[in-house]
Amino acid sequence: TCHGINELYASGPLQDMTFSVSEGTIGIHVIYQFTIEPPAVSLRLSGEKDGVIEIASTSGYLYLNGSLDRENKAIHRLQVEALNVTGQKEKGPYSITINVQDINDNPPKFEKSKYFGVVWQNSRPGKPFLYVNATDRDDPTTPNAQLFYNILHHFPDPYKQMLFQIDNVTGAISTTERGSHLLNPQTQVMFTLVVTVKDLAGMSENALTSNTDVEITVKENLWKAPPKVSIKENSTEPHPVSITQVHWNEPGAKYDLLQKERLPRFPFTIDQNGTIYVTEPLDREEKELYSFFATAKDEGGEELDRPLPIFVQVEDINDNPPVCQNALTIFEVQENEGLGSNIGTLRATDMDQENTLNSRLQFRIVDQNPKIPLDNLFIIQQEAGTFQLSRSSLNKRVVSNYFVRVEVTDKVFTTLCDVKINVIDINDQIPIFEKSDYGILIILEDTPVGEVILEIQATDADEPFTGSSQIIYQIEEGDQNKNFIIETDTKTNRGFVKINKVLDFEMSSTYNLTVKATNPEPLVQGVQYNSSSTAYFGVVVVDVNEVPVFSQNIYIGNIFEDVPVGTLVMTVTANDPEGDQIRYSLKSNNRNWLRIDTFSGEIYTAAPLDREVEHEYKVEVTATEENTKSQSSTAVFMLYIKDVNDNPPRLAKGNHLFFCHPLHGGVRAEIQATDDDEQLYSPEFTFSLGGGENIKSDWEISRIDGTHAYLSPKHTNLEEKQYSIPLIINDNGKPPLEGNLDLQGTCSDEGRCFIEVENHPGMPSTGMAVGILLGVLIFIGRCYFLET
Known part of the structure; x- marks a missing residue:
C-alpha cells in the first residue's frame, strides 16, 4: 500500500494495486502514474469512480478530481485496461483498490437531546443509575471515533463538590462517595448535569465535541434498616410468624438473608415482598440476640445496595426452675460458734434472664434432722441463702452433723436443695x-x-x-x-x-x-x-568447684573489612565463682582471622578480613580455670564484617563478543557489569571506551541502565577478524573503583551471534556456552509517491 505525500507521486507498469487516500482532499490529487508500454497508447478506467476518481488516458495519471468521503464509501474498486490505437484492449483489466482513510470530520452526537434519570437517596456510590450514549461516524478503529465523556457543569452545586460522576468510556452516571451521603430530597430534589462528549479520546485540543443535558430526580431512600425486633421466647403461635419488613426502592428486587455468624440452625426467612419471618419458637437461654443481614439483588444477582442489619431480641419468660449448685452442700461450724454466726451460703442458679424477677430466688428451710437439741437451730437469709445459728447450742459429742432441706423458689418453680452441716471440734490443742x-x-x-x-x-x-x-x-x-x-x-x-x-x-x-x-x-x-x-x-x-561464667552468652562485633591486622575488635570477660585465674582461647577460628589475648580476653584481627569471602564470622570463646581441677565454659562471638569498596567492576558474562560478518547497520551487543562488593542500593555503573582514537572511531558504547550497556560498531566496513576493545567501567562507591577490561570482539561469517560465558575446568566449553541474540537486522521499505 502506498500513499500520496505532498507533491510527490510514484509511477510504474500496469498491475493489480492497492492505494490508501485520505478523505476530504481538495482540488486535483494525483495518486499514481501508470506507464504505458507499446503497442498500448492509452488507458481506460472503469468501476466505482463516483465522479471523483479519474485517469489521464494518454499520460497514465490516476488522480482525484474532488473529495472522497469515507463515511459514504470506505473502499472503491476499479479496473484499468491498456488500449491500442484502435481502442482494442492490449492488457488488463487490472484490479485497482482505493482505501479511503478516515479524517476527523464528524463530531460525536448524543442519541438524545436531553436525558432523564432517577437516583435514590443513599444509593451505592459508583453503581450506574443512568447511561448517556453518543455516536461518531468516523472510523471506529481510529482515535477519531474514540469518545470521552465528562460532566461539564453541575446545577445546582450546593456543596461545592461533585455529587455525581460519569464513566469516561461507557457514559455511565453514578453518585460519588460524597453524593451518596449528601443527596437528600428534603434539601434538593432536582439536579441538571451538562455532559460533554469529545472524540480523539478527549486527548487533543482539536477534538470535536457535543453536549447534552441530564435531568436527575432525587427520591427518598426506602432501603432502611428496620428497628430492633423483640420476640418472647417459647411462643405458642403457629409459625412462621411475620416480624418485620424491608423495601427496595423499586419493584423487581430479589431479597435474601445473609447470616452474620454460623449457627446450628437459622430460624428466619424472607419472602419476595421483603417480609421477614421467624420460622420456629426461640429460646432465650439458647441465644438472646440474633444479628443478620437482609440483601436486595437485581436479576443478575448483583447487590443493589449495602446489606441492612437486622436485630432480633429474644425476651425472657420464667421457664426455668432454680438449680442447686451442688447435689449436697457441706458447711462446717465449730461447736463454740455464737448466736448469729454465719455458717455458709447455699448457692443456686436460674437460667432465666439475670437481674429480672424471672431469676429472683428466695430460700426457706423446710426440714432439719436431727431436731436436737431443738428444731429451727439454723435460720437462712431469704434473699441471699446465707445460713446462721439461731442458738449457741452445738455440741459435737451430742450431734456431729445435721441434715437440712431448703426450698428454693422463683415464684413459679420450686426446687429442694440438701445441706449437710458438720460440727467440728474447737482448736484448743497446739502442735x-x-x-x-x-x-x-x-x-x-x-x-x-x-x-x-x-x-x-x-x-x-x-x-x-x-x-x-x-x-x-x-x-x-x-x-x-x-x-x-x-x-x-x-x-x-x-x-x-x-x-x-x-x-x-x-x-x-x-x-x-x-x-x-x-x-x-x-x-x-x-x-x-x-x-x-x-x-x-x-x-x-x-563448696564445689564451679565453671567460669561469661558476662553474656553471645558477643556481637562490627568492623570494616579493611581494618589493619592487629585491630582490637571486642573484649570478653568471664569470672570464676571461686576466684581462680582464667585463661581465654578461641575455637572454630576456621580462617584464623582473629586472635585473643590469653589473660585479658581482648580479641584482635590476626589476618586481613574479606567480606566477600565471609561476612558473618563466628567463633567460640573458651574460658578455662587455671587450677588442678580446671573447668571451662564457652560463649559465642559473632563478628559482622562491613563492606568497603575494594572490588573493581567486572563483566557478568565473559568478555568475548561475536558479530556476523559482513556487518549491517543497527547491530549491537549487550554487556552487563557486576561488582563483588555489597550493593545496598541499585548498582550504578558508568561505561566508557579506552584506547586511542582508532578504537573510538570504530566502536561506541551507550548506556542502557545502571548495569547494562550496548557495544556497537560505528560503521559496517570492519574486517573479518578479532578486535581487542579496551573497556572502562566505574562503580559508584566512595571512593569509586575503576575496572579496566579487554573485550574480544570477533567478526565471523559462521552465522553464530552470541556472548560466550566463562569456561570451567573439567567441563566441555560447548556445554557451558549461552547463546544470546545480539542484533536483528531490520529492513524497512518505504514507498514514496510523486505528486505534480
Whole structure:
C-alpha cells in the first residue's frame, strides 16, 4: 500500500494495486502514474469512480478530481485496461483498490437531546443509575471515533463538590462517595448535569465535541434498616410468624438473608415482598440476640445496595426452675460458734434472664434432722441463702452433723436443695514437735532444687483431718532469701524440708533456721502457741568447684573489612565463682582471622578480613580455670564484617563478543557489569571506551541502565577478524573503583551471534556456552509517491 505525500507521486507498469487516500482532499490529487508500454497508447478506467476518481488516458495519471468521503464509501474498486490505437484492449483489466482513510470530520452526537434519570437517596456510590450514549461516524478503529465523556457543569452545586460522576468510556452516571451521603430530597430534589462528549479520546485540543443535558430526580431512600425486633421466647403461635419488613426502592428486587455468624440452625426467612419471618419458637437461654443481614439483588444477582442489619431480641419468660449448685452442700461450724454466726451460703442458679424477677430466688428451710437439741437451730437469709445459728447450742459429742432441706423458689418453680452441716471440734490443742533440735545438716552447694534434706514431725491432739489438727510448717528465721521450703503430708502431718533455690557457697555457707508449726484454724481464746511448737536446725553448705561464667552468652562485633591486622575488635570477660585465674582461647577460628589475648580476653584481627569471602564470622570463646581441677565454659562471638569498596567492576558474562560478518547497520551487543562488593542500593555503573582514537572511531558504547550497556560498531566496513576493545567501567562507591577490561570482539561469517560465558575446568566449553541474540537486522521499505 502506498500513499500520496505532498507533491510527490510514484509511477510504474500496469498491475493489480492497492492505494490508501485520505478523505476530504481538495482540488486535483494525483495518486499514481501508470506507464504505458507499446503497442498500448492509452488507458481506460472503469468501476466505482463516483465522479471523483479519474485517469489521464494518454499520460497514465490516476488522480482525484474532488473529495472522497469515507463515511459514504470506505473502499472503491476499479479496473484499468491498456488500449491500442484502435481502442482494442492490449492488457488488463487490472484490479485497482482505493482505501479511503478516515479524517476527523464528524463530531460525536448524543442519541438524545436531553436525558432523564432517577437516583435514590443513599444509593451505592459508583453503581450506574443512568447511561448517556453518543455516536461518531468516523472510523471506529481510529482515535477519531474514540469518545470521552465528562460532566461539564453541575446545577445546582450546593456543596461545592461533585455529587455525581460519569464513566469516561461507557457514559455511565453514578453518585460519588460524597453524593451518596449528601443527596437528600428534603434539601434538593432536582439536579441538571451538562455532559460533554469529545472524540480523539478527549486527548487533543482539536477534538470535536457535543453536549447534552441530564435531568436527575432525587427520591427518598426506602432501603432502611428496620428497628430492633423483640420476640418472647417459647411462643405458642403457629409459625412462621411475620416480624418485620424491608423495601427496595423499586419493584423487581430479589431479597435474601445473609447470616452474620454460623449457627446450628437459622430460624428466619424472607419472602419476595421483603417480609421477614421467624420460622420456629426461640429460646432465650439458647441465644438472646440474633444479628443478620437482609440483601436486595437485581436479576443478575448483583447487590443493589449495602446489606441492612437486622436485630432480633429474644425476651425472657420464667421457664426455668432454680438449680442447686451442688447435689449436697457441706458447711462446717465449730461447736463454740455464737448466736448469729454465719455458717455458709447455699448457692443456686436460674437460667432465666439475670437481674429480672424471672431469676429472683428466695430460700426457706423446710426440714432439719436431727431436731436436737431443738428444731429451727439454723435460720437462712431469704434473699441471699446465707445460713446462721439461731442458738449457741452445738455440741459435737451430742450431734456431729445435721441434715437440712431448703426450698428454693422463683415464684413459679420450686426446687429442694440438701445441706449437710458438720460440727467440728474447737482448736484448743497446739502442735508439739517430736524434738526441738534437729542438729546440723551438711549439704553440697550443687544439691538439686526440690531435693528433700530433712524430715520433721509435730503432732496435734485435736480432731484428726480437721483444720484444728492440720499442721502448717513455716521457716520463721534464718532464711531471708527463701532458699528452703517445707511441704506437709496432710495425712501424717509430716514435714519435708526441700531446697527451694540454687545454693551458693560464695554467697552464704551457713544457715541457722527456726521452724514453727501452726494450724490453719485459729486457736480458741486463752490458748497460745509456745516453744513446744518451735524447732531448730542448721545447714552447712559445702563448696564445689564451679565453671567460669561469661558476662553474656553471645558477643556481637562490627568492623570494616579493611581494618589493619592487629585491630582490637571486642573484649570478653568471664569470672570464676571461686576466684581462680582464667585463661581465654578461641575455637572454630576456621580462617584464623582473629586472635585473643590469653589473660585479658581482648580479641584482635590476626589476618586481613574479606567480606566477600565471609561476612558473618563466628567463633567460640573458651574460658578455662587455671587450677588442678580446671573447668571451662564457652560463649559465642559473632563478628559482622562491613563492606568497603575494594572490588573493581567486572563483566557478568565473559568478555568475548561475536558479530556476523559482513556487518549491517543497527547491530549491537549487550554487556552487563557486576561488582563483588555489597550493593545496598541499585548498582550504578558508568561505561566508557579506552584506547586511542582508532578504537573510538570504530566502536561506541551507550548506556542502557545502571548495569547494562550496548557495544556497537560505528560503521559496517570492519574486517573479518578479532578486535581487542579496551573497556572502562566505574562503580559508584566512595571512593569509586575503576575496572579496566579487554573485550574480544570477533567478526565471523559462521552465522553464530552470541556472548560466550566463562569456561570451567573439567567441563566441555560447548556445554557451558549461552547463546544470546545480539542484533536483528531490520529492513524497512518505504514507498514514496510523486505528486505534480
